[in-house]
Amino acid sequence: MMTRRLILIEGLPGSGKSTIAKMVSEILIEKGMKVQLFQEGNLDHPADYEGVAFYDAGDFESLLKTHEEYREILESHATAHDQGYLIPYRKMREQWGIELPDHVVQDIFSRDIYEIPFGQNVKLITEKWQGFAQNVLSTEDDCITIFECCFIQNPLTMGLVKCNQSKEHNVQYVLELSRIIHALNPLLIYIDQKNISYTFDKAVSERPKEWSEGFINYYTNQGFGQAQGYQGVQGTVQVLQERKKLESKIYGLLQMDKVWLYNSDYDLELCRRKLEKILE
The missing domain is CATH 3.40.50.300 (P-loop containing nucleotide triphosphate hydrolases)
Incomplete structure (x- = not known):
């Protein structure tokens, strides 16, 4: 069995x-x-996926350009996946204590895996x-x-x-x-x-x-x-x-x-x- x-x-x-x-x-x-x-x-x-966003490579680069001052943080916490990137934005805030302003989180949330x-x-x-x-x-x-x-x-x-x-x-x-x-x-x-x-x-x-x-x-x-x-x-x-x-x-x-x-x-x-x- x-x-x-x-x-x-x-x-x-x-x-x-x-x-x-x-x-x-x-x-x-x-x-x-x-x-x-x-x-x-x-x-x-x-x-x-819970609290994770997906960006294809081009859109990820646009996100980094829009929020240039957070480029390093976003790049270091994103994972390459399927010709794009996964950003675990909720973990970044809730588990890793990374300070991201609301407008940046809102931007990332718009590409949450349950929003795409x-x-x-x-x-x-x-x-x-x-x-x-x-x-x-x-x-x-x-x-x-x-x-x-x-x-x-x-x-x-x-x-x-x-x-x-x-x-x-x-x-x-x-x-x-x-x-x-x-x-x-x-x-x-x-x-x-x-x-x-x-x-x-x-x-x-x-x-x-x-x-x-x-x-x-x-x-x-x-x-x-x-x-x-x-x-x-x-x-x-x-x-x-x-x-x-x-x-x-x-x-x-x-x-x-x-x-x-x-x-x-x-x-x-x-x-x-x-x-x-x-x-x-």
């Missing part, structure tokens, strides 16, 4: 992904397994997943990696929410990732919430105001939401409903071990019992 090397946790915002990802990690550790958990926002994500054109994003993300899969397969280590939200949510956030790509493009994006990780014998746990409106309202009430304002703006002022003329909380819920439909379709097409986990009641004890069975 193929060894399981990867567990994927997916679901809409507020469905309980973070809590369940941690719970999966705890259950496996209790079983004596070696586990690596990468949650949303991890700056060292092995298969995704769809085709470029797909290429960079797909290559990152390939590197991750090869790396795991090349080690004798029997560690299980757990990813929260980067397998379905992030591609659809880019493809549907931001760029309003066709269903086919979005489906193919995720199916390509699934082909890349096939040899890792992944398990997908999709956390389902019956009432998307209730779930989103709950997330809004529990999280900082900046989160909900940013989220609503992101979901309604570009891509699919903008094309449909959706606005506010109600409009955001409509985009989320469309995302859920697409995620359900993708779930049905995926050729991997997968579980649809109901979490509408947020009953942690029940969830834990279900997960213990799933992970046996």
Whole structure:
């Protein structure tokens, strides 16, 4: 039997992904397994990019000319990649304590890997997943990696929410990732919430105001939401409903071990019992 090397946790915002990802990690550790958990926002994500911008060579040179006084800092922290450069701007600020003024960071952010054109994003993300899969397969280590939200949510956030790509493009994006990780014998746990409106309202009430304002703006002022003329909380819920439909379709097409986990009641004890069975 193929060894399981990867567990994927997916679901809409507020469905309980973070809590369940941690719970999966705890259950496996209790079983004596070696586990690596990468949650949303991890700056060292092995298969995704967080707070990283991509510039092709010409645009990188323009950036350096525009911000000549930061040329040395930017050049020394950029990594050559695919005839261009990756700039880990969030790490520079948050981990390495590099003082970059807001206007420079804003400029760099405009080329974040989740802000660039769809085709470029797909290429960079797909290559990152390939590197991750090869790396795991090349080690004798029997560690299980757990990813929260980067397998379905992030591609659809880019493809549907931001760029309003066709269903086919979005489906193919995720199916390509699934082909890349096939040899890792992944398990997908999709956390389902019956009432998307209730779930989103709950997330809004529990999280900082900046989160909900940013989220609503992101979901309604570009891509699919903008094309449909959706606005506010109600409009955001409509985009989320469309995302859920697409995620359900993708779930049905995926050729991997997968579980649809109901979490509408947020009953942690029940969830834990279900997960213990799933992970046996």
